Amino acid sequence: MARVLKLARRYWLVTLTIGIGLLGIVLALSGAGAAVQWIFSGYALAVAAWQAVGMVRDILRGHWGLDILAVTAIVATVLVGEYIAALVVVLMLTGGAALEDYANRRAKRELDALLTRSPQHAHRIDGDEIVEVTADQVKIGDVLLVRPSEIVPVDATLRSRETTMDESSITGESVPVEKRAGDRVLSGSVNGQAAVEVVAEASAANSQYQQIVALVTEAAASKAPVVRLADRYAVPFTVFSLALAAVAWWISGDPVRFAEVLVLATPCPLLIAAPVAFIGGMSRAAKNGVIVKGGGVLEQLSAAKTAVFDKTGTLTHGSPTLVAIRPEHGFDETELLGVVASAEQYSSHVLATSMIQAAKDRGLPLTEAEWAREAATNGVTAKVGGREVVVGKFAFVREHAPEAKRTEIAPGELAIYVAVDGRFAGALLASDRLRENAKATLERLDELGVHHTMMLTGDAAATAGHIAAELGITRVRADCLPADKVQEVAGIAERPVIMVGDGVNDAPVLAAAEVGIAMGARGATAASESASAVILVDDISRTAKAVEIGRDTVRIALQSIWLGIVVSVGLMLVAAFGVIPATVGALLQEVVDLVTILAALRAIGGRLDAGASSPASASVERVTATTG
Numbered sequence: 001m002a003r004v005l006k007l008a009r010r011y012w013l014v015t016l017t018i019g020i021g022l023l024g025i026v027l028a029l030s031g032a033g034a035a036v037q038w039i040f041s042g043y044a045l046a047v048a049a050w051q052a053v054g055m056v057r058d059i060l061r062g063h064w065g066l067d068i069l070a071v072t073a074i075v076a077t078v079l080v081g082e083y084i085a086a087l088v089v090v091l092m093l094t095g096g097a098a099l100e101d102y103a104n105r106r107a108k109r110e111l112d113a114l115l116t117r118s119p120q121h122a123h124r125i126d127g128d129e130i131v132e133v134t135a136d137q138v139k140i141g142d143v144l145l146v147r148p149s150e151i152v153p154v155d156a157t158l159r160s161r162e163t164t165m166d167e168s169s170i171t172g173e174s175v176p177v178e179k180r181a182g183d184r185v186l187s188g189s190v191n192g193q194a195a196v197e198v199v200a201e202a203s204a205a206n207s208q209y210q211q212i213v214a215l216v217t218e219a220a221a222s223k224a225p226v227v228r229l230a231d232r233y234a235v236p237f238t239v240f241s242l243a244l245a246a247v248a249w250w251i252s253g254d255p256v257r258f259a260e261v262l263v264l265a266t267p268c269p270l271l272i273a274a275p276v277a278f279i280g281g282m283s284r285a286a287k288n289g290v291i292v293k294g295g296g297v298l299e300q301l302s303a304a305k306t307a308v309f310d311k312t313g314t315l316t317h318g319s320p321t322l323v324a325i326r327p328e329h330g331f332d333e334t335e336l337l338g339v340v341a342s343a344e345q346y347s348s349h350v351l352a353t354s355m356i357q358a359a360k361d362r363g364l365p366l367t368e369a370e371w372a373r374e375a376a377t378n379g380v381t382a383k384v385g386g387r388e389v390v391v392g393k394f395a396f397v398r399e400h401a402p403e404a405k406r407t408e409i410a411p412g413e414l415a416i417y418v419a420v421d422g423r424f425a426g427a428l429l430a431s432d433r434l435r436e437n438a439k440a441t442l443e444r445l446d447e448l449g450v451h452h453t454m455m456l457t458g459d460a461a462a463t464a465g466h467i468a469a470e471l472g473i474t475r476v477r478a479d480c481l482p483a484d485k486v487q488e489v490a491g492i493a494e495r496p497v498i499m500v501g502d503g504v505n506d507a508p509v510l511a512a513a514e515v516g517i518a519m520g521a522r523g524a525t526a527a528s529e530s531a532s533a534v535i536l537v538d539d540i541s542r543t544a545k546a547v548e549i550g551r552d553t554v555r556i557a558l559q560s561i562w563l564g565i566v567v568s569v570g571l572m573l574v575a576a577f578g579v580i581p582a583t584v585g586a587l588l589q590e591v592v593d594l595v596t597i598l599a600a601l602r603a604i605g606g607r608l609d610a611g612a613s614s615p616a617s618a619s620v621e622r623v624t625a626t627t628g
Contacts, residue, residue: 011098017043017091024087041078044086048074051093069238073262076245077582080256088586089263092593119153119187119209125197135204142200146191154187155207156198164192237565241265241572248576257578263585264571272593273560273600280603281553287605289537290546297532300514301550305494307442307450307543308509310501311457311467314519314540315438318502320351320414320430322358326407327426336426338364340418343382343389346372351416352380354430390419397424411466414459437541439471444544448551452494456485456509485509500543517543553603560600567592 188209278295341359379392510516
């Protein structure tokens, strides 16, 4: 009952229209039927006048919409004495708007869930006390208590020994993620069954969840270009409807025929179909771990002809692993890896992390350096255990050890060279593994109509060519600077173009493509202004899923629009012969509205995504910590 009352208050104009109708029934039964016509007609004309004011404002702004048909239908039915039909048309207009709003609320459920779950409070530990503060009062370094089943308020580092976190609202992963002391925990994650302590590493405004909420807010407020399809149909549909009604009146000589046609020409299906479908599509994308910054992005995805990929971190995992150690001049493998890992502790390069992890996996202790300095893009020099260690590119190491020699590498591998105290100590080989589902994703994109693929990378041509050959990509540009990538994308003839990258280094080229997709939502990636869409989970197959959702959404939007047009025109033609009375026609148009909304709501998906997996999603690896 409370829910019904809430809906009645929210859609008060519908409630008022129904109340007027019930009042008319009571008056008719009590013998005061003469007053019913005046009440119904007066109320209908008042609503028509209110609607006409908005219509005139739109016309003055140069926007010709479909409201003129509704206003004309109400006025025509009142003038010919079809006052019951006039009230039904009013109910159709007010009810159609209410149904649209209700459908939008239903379609945006997954998007709104992110907003309503936004962390608001935190428990800060001050000495022996626990102080309740708002999330925006948390400062970096604060120690916070997160109780069982509570939402983590800010990005933080786990201080307690271990816990499990539900990150499904962030990454789309339904399996809880195990966290241990020192691991990063994301705001918006739900803690497990044990209370834990965390150390804040970001403010609420700069935390992962708030960045994603900002994207959701932008997505929900956007309007797709295809929504204006209804407006493009406004003038021809209005002219056709008025002409048909006039011809029916002229042939029959009965002005009632004019009203009978127009009550079936009200444009609610055109106005409702596209917005509901596109909001449903955005909701479905969010449910599948992809935040889309507007319905227009879905439209571009549906028409995409070319997909361009960055290599490192997109087609590959972006975390090279050690595959071989080749010591020289009396060094052994263990010693060489140990000094390299010790020196690499002071480097920010992605390879440094790989070398350190390889040493830890082998149980090798890391020695603290007396001093260290990094030469950007070249390598690192450090004093480790009284020895000067140089690690990096071949040319950089040869400057310190002239006898250094290149080592042979297989396609897809890269070498890290080492010098110790001015002597060439050898090389370590690393390989960045191809994502297991990368090839299946490209095949799925081809099935969806994206027949052209290209890879852009700053890596050497040999490495890029090896990866491209494995995936069947024929167009490759290696040794790219950011400006080169933008130039390559701008020169592609087969458009629209999708560009998939990490969202940080690839920001310029993401903006250059019609649709820029940022992978993984890590840090600045989630808030990247340049990306049109953000994949929240580190899974490249979601690119194909985004295209699939775009195609389904546009198809459903257009189907719903044409369904409304065809049914309305069909009923108008029948009504032109006097077969459908005005009141019955108005009721039939209400049914058309409902059918159109239900058709558009198919864009939400549901069973479509829960059913059989696509080739791309079938091989998706299980990701246990996607954004840590």
